[in-house]
Amino acid sequence: MVESRSPKPLMWVRFLLPPHMTNETLIEQLIKDGYLKTQLIIDAFSAVDRAHFVPEDQKQFAYKNYPLPIGFGQTISQPLTVAFMLELLQPQPGEKILDIGSGSGWQTALLAYCVGAEGKVIGVERIPELKKFAEENTASLETIPQGVIKFFEGDGSKGFEEEAPFDKIIAAAAATSIPAAWKEQLKVGGKIVAPVNESIHVLERKSQDEFEEKRHFGFSFVPLIGGKQGDI
Ligand code: SAH
Secondary structure: OOOOOOOOHHHHHHHHOOOOOOHHHHHHHHHHOOOOOOHHHHHHHHHOOHHHHOOHHHHHHOOOOOOEEEEOOEEEOOHHHHHHHHHHHOOOOOOEEEEEOOOOOHHHHHHHHHHOOOOEEEEEEOOHHHHHHHHHHHHOOOOOOOOOEEEEEOOHHHOOHHHOOEEEEEEOEEEOOOOHHHHHOEEEEEEEEEEEOOEEEEEEEOOOOOEEEEEEEOOOOEEOOOOOOOOO
């Protein structure tokens, strides 16, 4: 009898490849890297699976920490950017939040989980096909309260006057400055988290006329298209 001395190649392949990515491994990584901290937002990431929001041919990459194409030249945001921005926004149960550039609806759904059945999330998207895509993706998701999200097609650089004022406003496309309309449509005590060029700006409305601003650098976003913008 000849004794086999083969080094079990499959074991080596397993050792060399990164572990299988799942929504749980993505969340663990975001916590380990310091992007996810707040329990409500961590729970939202568990309840709202990114794979549900990407086209069929992208599902295998859904838990990778990079943006993915969703058609029409647009992308679903990078998980670490969404985590970082939601941690800055701190969405709370019962709040009314405006989500500008709702794309696939992933971030809109995360917000809906956080604001809960008593809250409201308005998603504004300029590409009609994506507005429909987000509507379908969120309507078929059983882990978020239904009826909390409303999507509208339009130019989000004007905010969304019909539903104003908002407790919070978040944008996924980069403006060259924060549009004046967003500031006008924000409640006193409210907060805007939005990309401006390659950085993320946080604006807190301290009183009718006073805004406090902080900036976080080193991100990249698709541009906010159209609209005349403000002067911040
Ligand atoms: N959070 C979304 C991000 C999509 S990318 C997701 O993860 O799927 C940003 C989106 O902003 C794109 O869908 C783009 O069409 C949209 N957008 C760009 N400018 C806009 C504007 N002025 N008004 C509304 N949506 C806009």
